[in-house]
Amino acid sequence: MQTLTVELGERSYPIHIGRGLLDDPQRFAPHIRGQRVMIVTNETVAPLYLDRLKATLSGFLVDTVILPDGEEYKNLETLNRIYTALLEGRFDRRSTLVALGGGVVGDITGFAAASYQRGVDFLQVPTTLLSQVDSSVGGKTGVNHPLGKNMIGAFHQPRCVVIDTDTLNTLPDRELHAGIAEVIKYGLICDRPFFEWLEEHMEGLLAREPGTLAYAIHRSCQDKAQVVAEDERESGRRAILNLGHTFGHAIETGMGYGVWLHGEGVAAGMVMAARMSRRLGWIDDGELTRTEALVRAAGLPCAPPPELSPDRFMQLMSVDKKVLDGQLRLVLLRGIGEAVVTAEFDPRALEETLVEVGRMKDAGS
Amino acid sequence: MQTLTVELGERSYPIHIGRGLLDDPQRFAPHIRGQRVMIVTNETVAPLYLDRLKATLSGFLVDTVILPDGEEYKNLETLNRIYTALLEGRFDRRSTLVALGGGVVGDITGFAAASYQRGVDFLQVPTTLLSQVDSSVGGKTGVNHPLGKNMIGAFHQPRCVVIDTDTLNTLPDRELHAGIAEVIKYGLICDRPFFEWLEEHMEGLLAREPGTLAYAIHRSCQDKAQVVAEDERESGRRAILNLGHTFGHAIETGMGYGVWLHGEGVAAGMVMAARMSRRLGWIDDGELTRTEALVRAAGLPCAPPPELSPDRFMQLMSVDKKVLDGQLRLVLLRGIGEAVVTAEFDPRALEETLVEVGRMKDAGS
Known part of the structure; x- marks a missing residue:
């Protein structure tokens, strides 16, 4: 495993890169402040990795939102599904969102974290090469508008990024x-x-x-x-x-x-x-x-x-x-x-x- | 006129309080960086003060969004109307939003400013006593969700707050x-x-x-x-x-x-x-x-x-x-x-x- 630190003062965070990290609780637990975790993923990624990640996070109270897969769902409506799930589950400000999937899941989950109750923590578990090399760093989060891509969003840094390179084996x-x-x-x-x-x-x-x-x-x-x-x-x-x-x-x-x-x-x-x-x-x-x-x-x-x-x-x-x-x-x-x-x-x-x-x-x- | 400064380091901003300030361009112009201004107001306030504020801001390119009046419209759908107006008008990152109205207009406009293109400037012109003493200070912005009030939002400080106490004469x-x-x-x-x-x-x-x-x-x-x-x-x-x-x-x-x-x-x-x-x-x-x-x-x-x-x-x-x-x-x-x-x-x-x-x-x- 290699670890890289993104240096941003008090918002600095580590990126862990290596094989099999999805199964290592120590990559996650130190970055989760409360008891409540909401994993946000999509219909393609869920059957592949959701159960494993839930097992890894078994020390926490874990809920799940499964979104449809695709850039065309990166919009306010899908974002609202995350808010609704958080509110129905009574998630509070000390909750942590975990984005499990590609760039769409990462961007939308990051913006949900930036804006739910004016900001909660989130972790990134990018499972596509694009999201691993792009959304892992920079804190850009957001959704599309019919009139323009990524026009709605926020800067919100993750607490940690976990890149399990084995997930690329299932990538088309x-x-x-x-x-x-x-x-x-x-x-x-x-x-x-x-x-x-x-x-x-x-x-x-x-x-x-x-x-x-x-x-x-x-x-x-x-x-x-x-x-x-x-x-x-x-x-x-x-x-x-x-x-x-x-x-x-x-x-x-x-x-x-x-x-x-x-x-x-x-x-x-x-x-x-x-x-x-x-x-x-x-x-x-x-x-x-x-x-x-x-x-x-x-x-x-x-x-x-x-x-x-x-x-x-x-x-x-x-x-x-x-x-x-x-x-x-x-x-x-x-x-x-x-x-x-x-x-x-x-x-x-x-x-x-x-x-x-x-x-x-x-x-x- | 009295002026109070909210001290927040590089995000510090002034609150001007006095009679007739709505007609004073000098209260606004120093806080507007680009040429484009979008005034967001509602159906109740627009007939009372919109033309006056537009005249005051005549040195800029001013557009307007008029929202329905009421807490029940402080939601994602109304927020999206502001995004759409901004995108249709080709508003860029150096644009400034001006919230003219009560707390609902201020909160929703502030969140639109916090999230449009990941953050643009905004000014507050609160016209109700509640918004003058509450939303003027603190940078809380956001909208309601059917399951909870102010559950979606961001911290985003205005560049300036202009409180014209004469606007209270029309308040029910x-x-x-x-x-x-x-x-x-x-x-x-x-x-x-x-x-x-x-x-x-x-x-x-x-x-x-x-x-x-x-x-x-x-x-x-x-x-x-x-x-x-x-x-x-x-x-x-x-x-x-x-x-x-x-x-x-x-x-x-x-x-x-x-x-x-x-x-x-x-x-x-x-x-x-x-x-x-x-x-x-x-x-x-x-x-x-x-x-x-x-x-x-x-x-x-x-x-x-x-x-x-x-x-x-x-x-x-x-x-x-x-x-x-x-x-x-x-x-x-x-x-x-x-x-x-x-x-x-x-x-x-x-x-x-x-x-x-x-x-x-x-x-x-």
């Missing part, structure tokens, strides 16, 4: 690939040596070699933790973590939540950001080619779906949270391992990029 | 009285000289003498600010602000939101707390009599509605946010001006108090 290939998109992102935005390591080890990741996966997860969390520690509330540099996300969210929203996986949107979005950076002359052809090749090697889409016209893209991107006073800011590349957040780009480069990718054929997920 | 008597309940509360929990001042000046308050009202508002905010500054997140002493609220919330929830006004529930709840404190021998007959007399002089109920049986009370109180690990904590009195939060009381004193007030005749609101 498509979701494994989607998780790798976020892993590649860390290399691209701030860790060129990791990008190069990924170029070497993509086969091992796709073959789910435990050591390779554990290393990629640990390094991703470390990279993210460093960026977050510098800027917890996302007033500046932290926004580089959104490389590919403004484009990606537009794809997800435009296609309807759940049609494209989040990681797939981010993958296509990262290549779009690289293309635009190339167009601006900020990276060279070789860097663009390597970016695209790594995304493709991970079995991920390199272009958005042809259904989304450039105009539709612009419209969808205008509600992005990085828009300030009406000005669109994008995360772009100054090189592999060096991302910047900026509104200072020639708008024609964006338009031309949207037109260019609209003509590409290898879209689709 | 019943709501004026309900506001005075919270004013009396400050005397009871931590400010015996203020309690005595209120015994002297209740007539002036009821007659809406501007100077008397302004003094009562200023002193109430000052008392509350002091308690909150000591304990922003309500881990301890701050809970004394809930004197009468555990009983009062049970009355509100039990009768259906909106049937009893919040202040009316608190009034009856404070007398219940005083009765129970008397039963425990913590205050004497004279203190109980003075408490009841002051509540009555303000035109407020001294007992709960006869519909609520002791059993129903216990059931309703068991979801209170002050319950910890299943143990009910109450705010009780050790004297006029001295409240304590405690779970250490003889449970029979609670039962007997509920039975006693159940037999009283002057209930009703």
Whole structure:
């Protein structure tokens, strides 16, 4: 087992990474203050891991909420099901919520914890690669609104994150690939040596070699933790973590939540950001080619779906949270391992990029 | 104009109290960071003050959401109307929400600000006595759930509070009285000289003498600010602000939101707390009599509605946010001006108090 600490002063917390951690009470118990625990999970994950986690937490009074599975359920209505279960069970302020599942379960449970009785504790037990390398660090919680993704939420840090890498054995290939998109992102935005390591080890990741996966997860969390520690509330540099996300969210929203996986949107979005950076002359052809090749090697889409016209893209991107006073800011590349957040780009480069990718054929997920 | 600063480190903010402040742009402009402002108000307040406030804020791009009026609309559905308006209007993270109205508008707008894009700024313009002396200080925001009042929310401090005492001229008597309940509360929990001042000046308050009202508002905010500054997140002493609220919330929830006004529930709840404190021998007959007399002089109920049986009370109180690990904590009195939060009381004193007030005749609101 490896342990990483996310340093956030009095809100610091550990991330434990290793095999079989789901069965180890010592990873959980020290972080649960009261007697009452509510595990929130979904219909896919519950049959696989719920009983094991309940057994591990048998020293507490444990209740369960099982949500439907899918990004399309990450909304206020599903959130309200958690509130109702907590209130019906008379859960008080010293209760602890445990999110067992992927990013949707983690985000919605985190926001329920942030807002139930104005804030209770929660633990994360992410069971998908994407949630392990993304939602484990940063404290972003929330739900979607029909008009925009993650538009409702809060910053709320977990007390602890437990990543049992064995849970990846049950993950469908498509979701494994989607998780790798976020892993590649860390290399691209701030860790060129990791990008190069990924170029070497993509086969091992796709073959789910435990050591390779554990290393990629640990390094991703470390990279993210460093960026977050510098800027917890996302007033500046932290926004580089959104490389590919403004484009990606537009794809997800435009296609309807759940049609494209989040990681797939981010993958296509990262290549779009690289293309635009190339167009601006900020990276060279070789860097663009390597970016695209790594995304493709991970079995991920390199272009958005042809259904989304450039105009539709612009419209969808205008509600992005990085828009300030009406000005669109994008995360772009100054090189592999060096991302910047900026509104200072020639708008024609964006338009031309949207037109260019609209003509590409290898879209689709 | 008087100005009070709520001292909360980098979240400190001013409360301006005076006549005609609604027309003074300088009370607002320094606290608005971007160009976009969304005023949230309700159907009752909008015809009275919305145009004036819009004129005052004419230097900004101002939109409006008008909600239905009443505690029964303080829920997730109404909250979602604010999110939708913000998203339809393409409001970004640098936007400012302005709550123009009473406690319901303030609480729901504050929570919308706390959770829209994970947090934007908001200003409070409370137009009822209750909201002026209660929601102005403390940063509590939220909505109700059918199973419990204020069960969903966040701590989120406003950038500024503007109290125009002239707005009280349009307040119905019943709501004026309900506001005075919270004013009396400050005397009871931590400010015996203020309690005595209120015994002297209740007539002036009821007659809406501007100077008397302004003094009562200023002193109430000052008392509350002091308690909150000591304990922003309500881990301890701050809970004394809930004197009468555990009983009062049970009355509100039990009768259906909106049937009893919040202040009316608190009034009856404070007398219940005083009765129970008397039963425990913590205050004497004279203190109980003075408490009841002051509540009555303000035109407020001294007992709960006869519909609520002791059993129903216990059931309703068991979801209170002050319950910890299943143990009910109450705010009780050790004297006029001295409240304590405690779970250490003889449970029979609670039962007997509920039975006693159940037999009283002057209930009703």
